[in-house]
Every structure is written in structure tokens, then in C-alpha cells.
Amino acid sequence: MTDASRERAAGRRRPRQSDIARVAGVSQAAVSLILRGTPSGMALARETRQRVLDAAEELGYVPDPVATRLASARNAMLGLYTFSTTFPTDVAHSYYPVLAGVEEEAAAQGQDLILFTGSARAAARAQDPAAVRRVRVADGCLFFGRHVPEEPIRRLVEDGFPFVYIGRRDEPGVPYVGADYVPASAQVVARLVAAGHRKIRYLREHDQAPASADREEGVLKGAREAGLDTRGLVAPTDGADADALLGGWLAEGVTAVVVEQTDTGAALAGLGAAVGRAGLDCPGDLSLAVLGAATGTRGRAPGGGAAFSGFDVPMREMGRDAVRLLLELIAGSPGAATRRLLPCEPVEGGTIAAPRPPKKHT
Amino acid sequence: MTDASRERAAGRRRPRQSDIARVAGVSQAAVSLILRGTPSGMALARETRQRVLDAAEELGYVPDPVATRLASARNAMLGLYTFSTTFPTDVAHSYYPVLAGVEEEAAAQGQDLILFTGSARAAARAQDPAAVRRVRVADGCLFFGRHVPEEPIRRLVEDGFPFVYIGRRDEPGVPYVGADYVPASAQVVARLVAAGHRKIRYLREHDQAPASADREEGVLKGAREAGLDTRGLVAPTDGADADALLGGWLAEGVTAVVVEQTDTGAALAGLGAAVGRAGLDCPGDLSLAVLGAATGTRGRAPGGGAAFSGFDVPMREMGRDAVRLLLELIAGSPGAATRRLLPCEPVEGGTIAAPRPPKKHT
DNA sequence: CTGAAAGCGCTTACAG
DNA sequence: CTGAAAGCGCTTACAG
Known part of the structure; x- marks a missing residue:
């Protein structure tokens, strides 16, 4: 022996x-x-x-990574903390592609991942700072989610802990990898205009978040560039009032609607249902465009097989790039910019067509 | 001051x-x-x-959480190590529901998760033992995947490191939470027989794994219980020879096919394509049953909208239960059995119908 | 080229 | 009821 x-x-x-x-x-x-x-x-x-x-x-x-970390402050583990529901039953949720991208790049870089669980719940209860604090066991951390408690994050900045947001942030100095919604949204409007639409509405959720603000900015930009009237263009919804909104728009002669896609999907779901109930054909009676479905998990137009026209959010690539940026931050040498926006790929889809000619001409 | x-x-x-x-x-x-x-x-x-x-x-x-953990010798972190591709682009992959279940229960129990990345790759290169060894940074670990390197695992057992497989294992003494494929598979055959089928084929992949062995055992059991001839019942495929197989079966008067669903999905994909190319209507011309789609990610029958008939694998629940078992093991007090099989829920679906009556009667 | 020592920030017996 | 000491497992100067 x-x-x-x-x-x-x-x-x-x-x-x-x-x-x-x-x-x-x-x-x-x-x-x-x-x-x-x-x-x-x-x-x-x-x-x-x-x-x-x-x-x-x-x-x-x-x-022992804990001992290693205490003694040296490195353990080849990256944290991932999400303020959304981490694993919704709905597989189409945007979390999956992000996680896939993060995992892929982490593996390529020889890093393991610590998934901080129950994040959504923790965020709910008064932004418990202790919940966010535990990310410090990792070398650095990725944050994801539309709504982020500010105070705990400020603390992380103060302490010089390396972290990266997945998604654009307003707070100055905070590193992020986001999607470039403004030009992508403007371009969607341009496509509708090119197809012949002049009376367009933009449906968004009440919910405030940088992603929503950017999309709206892009839509307004696109509308102004096309010389459209922007009054009444933007309509916030909680999804429940879609029938009324839709009815009003049809009466006004609206021929195309742009909707934002969020993690709740409330606006799109509400509009889709309303279109169905109104017995409208899409894109025959109404053109539809969606701002930001996740790659590979695109929804379908109401009553039909057509994929939504609009653009994709490069979730997977955002996840990958966020890992790269985080590692640069940990190493203390951010190579490129620490605030990055990735382009959104336009999606042809099948829900944009020329508006139906006015009845009198038929 | x-x-x-x-x-x-x-x-x-x-x-x-x-x-x-x-x-x-x-x-x-x-x-x-x-x-x-x-x-x-x-x-x-x-x-x-x-x-x-x-x-x-x-x-x-x-x-400082790191210091706290070093001093108290527990880190409230559970490992998850997978021998499959962790995040395939195909969202319908079985890994997602498992991960969702694991995350859900871990959060409920106040445990964070360490995702060991690059596992599939590590397994590929000569079952690198160092790769598996690093799971010891966690209090315990969950393993998932059809093919698992035995040596590193044996080492873990020897050292008394707490771990649980997600999926049944043959190795004695290894704790697992699996799916009870045998009765579920037998029952699928029974349903086909009840619908009037007597000439049935079971299509499985060559690939060996406990899950495949159990399904085959169940199919054979069901066939014997119904008094069917089991000769030629089981047909292994790599998915590429589906046309030839299907043609032969039709000539023999086969009216129903049972297919196993694995993480590659090769058998089902091959058969589905062959059925499509043969211009067959399902279940009009041929009844189809699938053994083990993951809950919430069911596929669709070729050329149609019908969901596959068969059963669901309770992936999410397996993930949850595996976390519970692992925590019992870590605490040193496994309450119930350490080898558990969870029932598979039958799925009605729309791909089983009575066989078409022989032509001469038409 | 090698070994003994201090220290990372905390917890937990164990004496007073 | 309170304080001084040892130790968790490692890294990193710093002497020999």
C-alpha cells in the first residue's frame, strides 16, 4: 500500500x-x-x-477555489445573475439564447459559470443587497434583466468588482454589451414606408427599460426621416386594451403596426389576439412588424404560418461578447470599448405587404 | 469626524x-x-x-462571502456537469427542461449552481479525469448525459463525494433520479394494440444507453403482453436508412411504428422525413408513437399539426428531484431511496388511429 | 534552488 | 458573560 x-x-x-x-x-x-x-x-x-x-x-x-480565491483573488469562475425569471416554462424566452452564448464562450475560455439562483425573487423583495453581494465569490459577474436594482450595483462599482451588463444601461461608467435597437427600429419603419405605408402605429409596453426607450427612439427617428406625422404614433399598452386600440386605428386608416417584443410579450400577445378576434388577415388587411424577437425563437403571425417581419436581437452573440468583455475587465485590460452595442439582424418575415388600396378604387 | x-x-x-x-x-x-x-x-x-x-x-x-465560506466549509453551491452538448442551438433539446428544474429547486433550497462548462468536449478527449474532478469545488454535483465516463465517477464514489445522476444508471450504488421507461413504453404498445394494430415496429438508435435499453425492454414487454410476435419488432437505425426500412414495413403490412426520441433525435428525424417522402398521411396511413419527448417541447408529426402520441419524460421534475436527493446526500441523511424512477406521463397526441382496413374490403 | 512564515477574512471551539 | 487562539486551504513575499 x-x-x-x-x-x-x-x-x-x-x-x-x-x-x-x-x-x-x-x-x-x-x-x-x-x-x-x-x-x-x-x-x-x-x-x-x-x-x-x-x-x-x-x-x-x-x-479549493474558495481558498484560492481568498488567498489570491482568482478562481476561473464567472457569475451570471439575472433579474428576470431565470427559467420560464416558455422555452422561447430570451434567457435561453443568452445563457447559451455565455456558456459557449465561457467554455471556450476555460471558465466555469456560477448561476445565482432565485435572483428574480430576491430583486422583488426590496432589492435585497445581500442577494447581489454574493456574486463576489466569482471573479466577475454578468447581469441580465430589464429591471435592475441600482443600489447594490453601485456598491459593486465602488468596490471595483468587475461586472458587465447584458443589455444597454444608462448609468455612466457601467460596462455593457447591448443590442443596437435605434437604427434597427428605424429601419423597420423605413421598410414599411417603402412598402407604401404612411399611417403607422407603434405599440409598446408601459414598462420602462433602456431597450424599450431605444426602440421607441428608433421608431420615431424612422418616422421623422420618412416625413411621417409622429403625433399619436406611439401607443403604450398593457396588452389588455388591444381591441380598443386596434379598432380606433382601423377607423383612422392605419395600415401597419409595429410592436415591441419584451420578455413578457404582453404587447405582442395582446395585439395578436385582437387581430385574430377582428378577423383580420395579416399582412393582407394589416402589416405587422416586431421589434426584437430572439434568434431562433421567432413567433408566428396570428392565424398564420408567416414569421414576423422585423429584426432579431443577437442574444447569443451578446452573451458571448459579454463574457469576453468581462474577462478583459478582470484582467484589468479592457481592449476595446467597455460599452458595446451589437447590430440587430433584419428579418424578412412574411407580415409586411403593400397596404390594401382604398375601397373606392376597387 | x-x-x-x-x-x-x-x-x-x-x-x-x-x-x-x-x-x-x-x-x-x-x-x-x-x-x-x-x-x-x-x-x-x-x-x-x-x-x-x-x-x-x-x-x-x-x-466577504469567500472568507465566510472558507471558514464554514460549506458553500451552498451545487454543481451541474453534463456529458451532452450543454446548449445546442436546437432549443427543443432535452437539456433545457432539466436545467430549468434544477435551477428551480436549487433556488427554492437557497443553493447556487455551478455550471461546469465544456463538459461535452472534455468527455470527448479521452475522458479527462481532471475535468470531472473539478466538480469537487461544490458541496455536491449533478451529472447528466447519456454517455458518462466511468473512471472519474468511480473516483468520486471512493472519496465519498455526494453526487446524483439525472437518468438511470447500471452501476451499483450510484444514486440517480431517472424516468420509468419500461411501463410507459409497454403502455404505448398497449394503446396501439387497443386501437387495432397487430403489426408494429419499434425504431431505435444503435447508440447504447440505459434509457434506450429500458424503452426497448418496455416495448418488448408490451408486445408480449398483447400476444404480438416480437420477431423483427425492434429495428435499430442511424436515421439514414429510414426509407428502406419504411418501404419494407409497408410491404409487410406494418400499420404502426414506435420511435424512440433521444438527444440526437436521429431516429425520429429520419423516420419523419421518410414518411414525408413516401407521401404518407399520419395517422391515416400509418400510426406513429414517440417514446419520450420532453414536456413542453413536443415535436410535430410530419406534414401536419398533430402532436406526437406517446409519453413525456418528466425532465423538469427529474431535475427538481435530483436536487432534493443531492441535498439529502450532502446532509448525510438520504430520506427515501437513493435510486428513483419517476413516472412518464402518457401523451394523447394525434398520431394514433385505427389501422386502415385492408384494401380488398374497400 | 528550497523552506518557514505571514496573511487573505471569517468561524468556532475553548479558556478565563 | 467575554476575549484570545487556532484554523479553513491556499498564495506570496522573504529568508536561508
């Missing part, structure tokens, strides 16, 4: 550096040096090195 | 317990006791307590 196997058989305690040291007959500090592959560790006697490496292997040594 | 505010102004260093101790004129250990609200802390002199609490408040003290 070797020393090492005796160690292992002795108990369920995890092997630590001092165990390796005893087995290999060196000091614990030497073990640390050798295992970490530091210059001074590399310089140790070849034979000693090998003895330590062998002992570590035999004991099944794995460094 | 108070002592505390001087401290705060001094630098950006986070205040720690010793700072509070100095300001309040007590020992650092006393600060710990009082701040944690332990019984002995509560017993301290009222006035002393208040001084400490005030100092902590004024300094803006926030406990």
Missing part, C-alpha cells in the same frame, strides 16, 4: 496541498508553487517536481 | 470585522458573533452589541 493510497483510504476528506507535501516529502508552499506552474515552481528540481505531480495525481488533488 | 468616518474616508478597501472591532473597542471574534446573530452573540452586553452594530452600519460593512 502506497502512502498515497493510504491517505485516500483513510477518510473522505479532500486532499489538500499539505497532504501532497507530506507524501512527496516537500513543504506545502513548494507544492503550491509547483502545482500552479509558476516560474519559481518550474525552477525546482526536476525529480522533486515529478514527485509532487505524481502525488497530486494519485491523491486526486483539486484546488 | 468620527473614527468610523475617518476609516471610510481612508481608502477604498472594504471594511472588515477587524475594522469594526477597532472602532467599537471589542475583539474581532466578538464582532463575528454579534453580526451573525448567534446565541452567544445575542448574550453579549446590550450596550456593546449596539456599539458594534452601529460601527458596522457606519462603515458600511459587508461580509
Whole structure:
């Protein structure tokens, strides 16, 4: 029976550096040096090195990340904290592609991920600062969600803890990777105008968030650039008043509606249902465009098979890029800008057509 | 200027317990006791307590979670290690519901999650034992995936590290939460027989895994119980030879096909395409049943809107239950069995109908 | 080239 | 009822 196997058989305690040291007959500090592959560790006697490496292997040594972190402040773990519901039953939710992108890039960079759970609940109860505080076990953290408690974050900034938002933020100095909604939204309006629409409405949720503000700004920009009247263009909804809104618009001669897609999906769902109940054909009777469905999880137009026209939010790529930026921040060397906006891919879809000619001409 | 505010102004260093101790004129250990609200802390002199609490408040003290965890030897983190591709682009993949269930229960139990990334890749390269070993940073770990390297796992067992498989395992003594495929599969056959089918085929992938073995066992059991001939019943496929298989079956008078759904989905995809190319109506010309789509991510029959008949795998519930079991293991008190099989919910679907009567009767 | 020591910030027995 | 000490597992100067 070797020393090492005796160690292992002795108990369920995890092997630590001092165990390796005893087995290999060196000091614990030497073990640390050798295992970490530091210059001074590399310089140790070849034979000693090998003895330590062998002992570590035999004991099944794995460094304790908590101890490592306390002593050195690095553990190759990135946090992911979300203020939305983390795993909604609805698979089409935008969280999945983000998580996929984050996981993909983290894996590529040799980082593990700590998923901070119950974030949505924690945010609900008075923005409990302790909830956000625990992200500090990781080297850095990614934040995601439309609504973010400000105070705990401010604290993180103060302490110089590295973090990145997924999604644009207004707070100055806060690093983020977001989607470039303004030009993408303006371009959607331009497409409708190009198809012949002049009477357009933009349906958004009451809910305030940078993503919503940017989309609205883009829609207004597009409308102004096309010389459209922007009065009454923007209509906030909670989704429940869609029938009334739609009825009013049809009476006014509105031929196209642009809707924002959020994580609740309330506006789009409400409008879709209203269009269905009104017995309207889309895009025959009404053109529809959606601002920001997640790639690969696009919805379908009411009553039909057509995918919505509009643009995609590059969720997956945002996740990937956020990981890259976070690692730069952790390393202390942000290469490019620390506030980035990624372009949104236009989606052709099948819900935009030329407006029906006025009845008198028929 | 108070002592505390001087401290705060001094630098950006986070205040720690010793700072509070100095300001309040007590020992650092006393600060710990009082701040944690332990019984002995509560017993301290009222006035002393208040001084400490005030100092902590004024300094803006926030406990360092890393140090806390090092000192208390528990980190309230559960690992999740998967041997499948973690986040396939195909959202319908079975990983998502599992992760959702795990996250849900972990949050409910106040545990965070460590996602070990790049697992699929690590498994590919010679079952690198170091890859699996790093799960020990967590208090315990969940494993998921059809194919699992045995050696690293054996090591975990030896060391008494708490872990749970999501999915049934053959290795004795290994705790798992799986799906009860045998009775569910037998019942699918029974339903086909009840609908009038006598000539049935079971299409499975070549790939070996407990889940596949169990489904086949169930299908054979169901067939025997119905008095069907089991010769030629089971047909392994890689998905590419589906046309030939299907053609042969039709010539033989087969009226129903049962397919297994795996994480690759090769068998089902192959058959679906073949049915489409043959111009068959489902279930008019051929009844179809699928063994094990994940809840909420059911596929659709070829060329139609009907959901597949068969059963659902309770992925989400498996994830939840695995977390519960793991926590019991960590606490050292497994309440119920450590090897559990959860029932699969039958799915009515729309791809089973009575077989078409033989032509001569038409 | 190698080993002994101090320290990261906290918790937890254990003496007074 | 209170305080001084040891220790969690590691890293990092700093002496030999």
C-alpha cells in the first residue's frame, strides 16, 4: 500500500496541498508553487517536481477555489445573475439564447459559470443587497434583466468588482454589451414606408427599460426621416386594451403596426389576439412588424404560418461578447470599448405587404 | 469626524470585522458573533452589541462571502456537469427542461449552481479525469448525459463525494433520479394494440444507453403482453436508412411504428422525413408513437399539426428531484431511496388511429 | 534552488 | 458573560 493510497483510504476528506507535501516529502508552499506552474515552481528540481505531480495525481488533488480565491483573488469562475425569471416554462424566452452564448464562450475560455439562483425573487423583495453581494465569490459577474436594482450595483462599482451588463444601461461608467435597437427600429419603419405605408402605429409596453426607450427612439427617428406625422404614433399598452386600440386605428386608416417584443410579450400577445378576434388577415388587411424577437425563437403571425417581419436581437452573440468583455475587465485590460452595442439582424418575415388600396378604387 | 468616518474616508478597501472591532473597542471574534446573530452573540452586553452594530452600519460593512465560506466549509453551491452538448442551438433539446428544474429547486433550497462548462468536449478527449474532478469545488454535483465516463465517477464514489445522476444508471450504488421507461413504453404498445394494430415496429438508435435499453425492454414487454410476435419488432437505425426500412414495413403490412426520441433525435428525424417522402398521411396511413419527448417541447408529426402520441419524460421534475436527493446526500441523511424512477406521463397526441382496413374490403 | 512564515477574512471551539 | 487562539486551504513575499 502506497502512502498515497493510504491517505485516500483513510477518510473522505479532500486532499489538500499539505497532504501532497507530506507524501512527496516537500513543504506545502513548494507544492503550491509547483502545482500552479509558476516560474519559481518550474525552477525546482526536476525529480522533486515529478514527485509532487505524481502525488497530486494519485491523491486526486483539486484546488479549493474558495481558498484560492481568498488567498489570491482568482478562481476561473464567472457569475451570471439575472433579474428576470431565470427559467420560464416558455422555452422561447430570451434567457435561453443568452445563457447559451455565455456558456459557449465561457467554455471556450476555460471558465466555469456560477448561476445565482432565485435572483428574480430576491430583486422583488426590496432589492435585497445581500442577494447581489454574493456574486463576489466569482471573479466577475454578468447581469441580465430589464429591471435592475441600482443600489447594490453601485456598491459593486465602488468596490471595483468587475461586472458587465447584458443589455444597454444608462448609468455612466457601467460596462455593457447591448443590442443596437435605434437604427434597427428605424429601419423597420423605413421598410414599411417603402412598402407604401404612411399611417403607422407603434405599440409598446408601459414598462420602462433602456431597450424599450431605444426602440421607441428608433421608431420615431424612422418616422421623422420618412416625413411621417409622429403625433399619436406611439401607443403604450398593457396588452389588455388591444381591441380598443386596434379598432380606433382601423377607423383612422392605419395600415401597419409595429410592436415591441419584451420578455413578457404582453404587447405582442395582446395585439395578436385582437387581430385574430377582428378577423383580420395579416399582412393582407394589416402589416405587422416586431421589434426584437430572439434568434431562433421567432413567433408566428396570428392565424398564420408567416414569421414576423422585423429584426432579431443577437442574444447569443451578446452573451458571448459579454463574457469576453468581462474577462478583459478582470484582467484589468479592457481592449476595446467597455460599452458595446451589437447590430440587430433584419428579418424578412412574411407580415409586411403593400397596404390594401382604398375601397373606392376597387 | 468620527473614527468610523475617518476609516471610510481612508481608502477604498472594504471594511472588515477587524475594522469594526477597532472602532467599537471589542475583539474581532466578538464582532463575528454579534453580526451573525448567534446565541452567544445575542448574550453579549446590550450596550456593546449596539456599539458594534452601529460601527458596522457606519462603515458600511459587508461580509466577504469567500472568507465566510472558507471558514464554514460549506458553500451552498451545487454543481451541474453534463456529458451532452450543454446548449445546442436546437432549443427543443432535452437539456433545457432539466436545467430549468434544477435551477428551480436549487433556488427554492437557497443553493447556487455551478455550471461546469465544456463538459461535452472534455468527455470527448479521452475522458479527462481532471475535468470531472473539478466538480469537487461544490458541496455536491449533478451529472447528466447519456454517455458518462466511468473512471472519474468511480473516483468520486471512493472519496465519498455526494453526487446524483439525472437518468438511470447500471452501476451499483450510484444514486440517480431517472424516468420509468419500461411501463410507459409497454403502455404505448398497449394503446396501439387497443386501437387495432397487430403489426408494429419499434425504431431505435444503435447508440447504447440505459434509457434506450429500458424503452426497448418496455416495448418488448408490451408486445408480449398483447400476444404480438416480437420477431423483427425492434429495428435499430442511424436515421439514414429510414426509407428502406419504411418501404419494407409497408410491404409487410406494418400499420404502426414506435420511435424512440433521444438527444440526437436521429431516429425520429429520419423516420419523419421518410414518411414525408413516401407521401404518407399520419395517422391515416400509418400510426406513429414517440417514446419520450420532453414536456413542453413536443415535436410535430410530419406534414401536419398533430402532436406526437406517446409519453413525456418528466425532465423538469427529474431535475427538481435530483436536487432534493443531492441535498439529502450532502446532509448525510438520504430520506427515501437513493435510486428513483419517476413516472412518464402518457401523451394523447394525434398520431394514433385505427389501422386502415385492408384494401380488398374497400 | 528550497523552506518557514505571514496573511487573505471569517468561524468556532475553548479558556478565563 | 467575554476575549484570545487556532484554523479553513491556499498564495506570496522573504529568508536561508
